[in-house]
Amino acid sequence: MTIVGVGLIGGSIGLALKSRGLADRVIGLGRDTERLDEAKRLGTIDEGTTELHDAVDQADIVVVCTPTDRIADDVRRLAAASRPEVLITDAGSTKRRIVDAVERDDRARRVFVGAHPLAGSERRGAAASRADLLDGRVCALTPTNRTPSDRFSRAESFWSAIGCRTVTLDPDAHDEALARTSHLPHVVAAALALSIPAEHLSLAAGAYRDGTRVAASDPDLWVAIFLENPEHLRSALEDFQETLDRFKDALQRGDRDELRSLWSDAKALRGRFDPPPRH
Numbered sequence: 472m473t474i475v476g477v478g479l480i481g482g483s484i485g486l487a488l489k490s491r492g493l494a495d496r497v498i499g500l501g502r503d504t505e506r507l508d509e510a511k512r513l514g515t516i517d518e519g520t521t522e523l524h525d526a527v528d529q530a531d532i533v534v535v536c537t538p539t540d541r542i543a544d545d546v547r548r549l550a551a552a553s554r555p556e557v558l559i560t561d562a563g564s565t566k567r568r569i570v571d572a573v574e575r576d577d578r579a580r581r582v583f584v585g586a587h588p589l590a591g592s593e594r595r596g597a598a599a600s601r602a603d604l605l606d607g608r609v610c611a612l613t614p615t616n617r618t619p620s621d622r623f624s625r626a627e628s629f630w631s632a633i634g635c636r637t638v639t640l641d642p643d644a645h646d647e648a649l650a651r652t653s654h655l656p657h658v659v660a661a662a663l664a665l666s667i668p669a670e671h672l673s674l675a676a677g678a679y680r681d682g683t684r685v686a687a688s689d690p691d692l693w694v695a696i697f698l699e700n701p702e703h704l705r706s707a708l709e710d711f712q713e714t715l716d717r718f719k720d721a722l723q724r725g726d727r728d729e730l731r732s733l734w735s736d737a738k739a740l741r742g743r744f745d746p747p748p749r750h
Contacts, residue, residue: 489515490602498516510597527549530553543573611640613639714733
């Protein structure tokens with residue numbers, strides 16, 4: 472088993488594999504030997520390397536956990552160096568551009584199944600990894616009509632084995648949904664954090680903490696995600712702006728009924744949300 476990019480998600484996958492006895496050997500592939508050494512000390516991998524061929528020449532499964540804008544290139548390089556029977560899957564937060572790019576490479580297309588485990592944290596790095604991070608979490612698999620059925624079955628079994636509940640989506644349908652359920656909330660959290668003057672933070676409490684938590688995430692990671700899904704994110708932002716305008720207009724008119732209606736509708740919709748397990 473090879474994990475490419477042993478950060479929070481990659482490290483948690485490694486811990487899940489090891490705690491469940493699912494891999495004889497877990498190899499981490501990265502570009503920073505110090506981070507790989509740390510991941511090994513933390514027990515997320517058995518060994519680390521910066522050499523691609525050393526990492527994949529015996530791998531049965533390769534999981535790519537690199538930044539979203541690098542995944543397609545990484546998959547193509549890994550496919551060229553791996554055994555023909557390998558399964559390559561990923562953990563990217565966007566899917567359409569990744570899948571489209573991979574499928575233009577015939578070798579990569581035959582071994583790849585796009586995936587997105589819906590788990591994470593504002594923390595980063597192998598030190599934040601948890602063996603139970605993926606337990607009960609949804610993992611979206613995004614095959615196309617060109618995805619080999621045997622690779623899809625193996626990908627479904629792999630993600631299920633480490634604790635995920637798998638669902639299957641078209642890559643573009645995945646990106647449209649995640650633009651609203653994940654990417655938009657991250658933009659909103661950042662915008663909210665930017666809207667509070669520093670001198671008022673001493674008066675901030677739970678609402679500020681909960682509303683801005685994900686604004687503490689890695690900027691480079693989220694910029695890459697936003698730019699990989701710009702069309703759907705722009706559409707989500709336009710709809711969100713319309714809702715903000717409804718609140719603003721109701722305030723300007725002093726319209727108690729409209730404000731109450733907006734809040735009641737929001738409360739009812741929020742009540743239908745079944746939150747994932749917290750670890």
